[in-house]
Amino acid sequence: MPGRLQHKVAIVTGAGSGIGLESSILFAQEGANVILADINLEGAQRGAALIAERFPNVKAVASKTDVSKEADIKGVVDLAVKEFGRLDVMFNNAGIMHPEDDNALNTEERIWDLTMQINLKGVWWGSKYAILAMRENLTDEAKGLHVGGSIINTASFVALMGAATPQLAYTASKGAVLAMTRELAMVHAREGIRINSLCPGPLKTPLLMDFLNTPEKRDRRLVHLPMGRFGEAVELAKAALFLASDDSSYMTGTDFKVDGGLSSAYVTALGEPALAPPSSLI
Template structure:
């Protein structure tokens, strides 16, 4: 295989990317990073105002989508292909972590199902939709947002969230293996706690829970969305050409720690 020289400031030049959950947090930071590296970015989000604002910022296209709805997902990915003629990168990032997803003893079935639909079923639907265009091209990069909680147990439980992210991780491995010889890479991003509006909202309501989590991070702080965006950009780029079916962990050392340093 011939390795071409890469301009690190334009690693994604000529690439077309779609990002779900791009209206805020990691998705928004990644949209900015992708655009800075030369990609054409399609912003997919349920929140029309937030999604359109990001699309305007990065000079991309906004599509409103409920990622748990098959018809809407299929239509969104079809729109990408109709507008740009290719689909090179799919960052399946949309997810929720509602307050009623807690211990298995208190989390009722409707709360469980809603999280599964948005966090896990959506990755199935979006990966399936992306592959319809990537397989004929014989190239593409799919990055699915899992979590460090897919790798270890949490005493501050979000039972459906944890289960959904474990499913994302397992599905990603299988897809990465299955489509490797068709030029398509599929990787799971496993962030540690990230300083996003979702986490801020959760921890504002329960500062004790926030402190219990923060104390276990060897780096001593939560990640910034831009730090995750840098990892996603790497996985999307040809710099990661030999990386597939991987658990790409960006967690400040939390999953490797027995105790944190003094």
């Protein structure tokens, strides 16, 4: 049975770990050729090697890509077109949550600027060059390929609500990603280019765990999670796969929340043990 991304070409930024790595693996499993883009080339190479071992019928290419540099993003999109002839999926996933990001009084301008450069400008450039490439796509009914493509931008639950722990630059950058995604989606909807935001809740990934570096910080987050646990990166990868695939063909401009119920909760029930993740995720 063909995979949900059979014959498609995908770029995933931040592919060396966390959501990006899990998404790259899942995209390849579903038939896509994947470029794993990350500033950490070794992490991207490990992911590409794993894909090559598990899924020999697709191709995975590692690319050292700093999303804070426009030339790097243009370069990785050009690489996809040169290597595979088209680009169908752009997952603008790379981002930072700087440990010195704090409130309005304590966050330094250099931390603000660095966060915006990566989390916001990087997504803008990724969207820009993906749109230019996707405009060149031709329909190939024999392979199930169509004009246009899917762009997925990682925002966050804090784009929709305030964070329990101060992280002003991160929150502002993700709110801007959400707003930018909506506008891009409206502008390019009739070109067959779908653009959606993925809004993760708190995840058990190095990005968040390095920030929530004390039991008190972790407990402060968990008290707001109805499911009583942090999410797993693979759970977000499965949501990204849905947005990447034709299963979401009538969706654009959405903020797709995968947050354990956090954004729907006023208070959570305390005292009950949290359910473990499904065994398929462990």
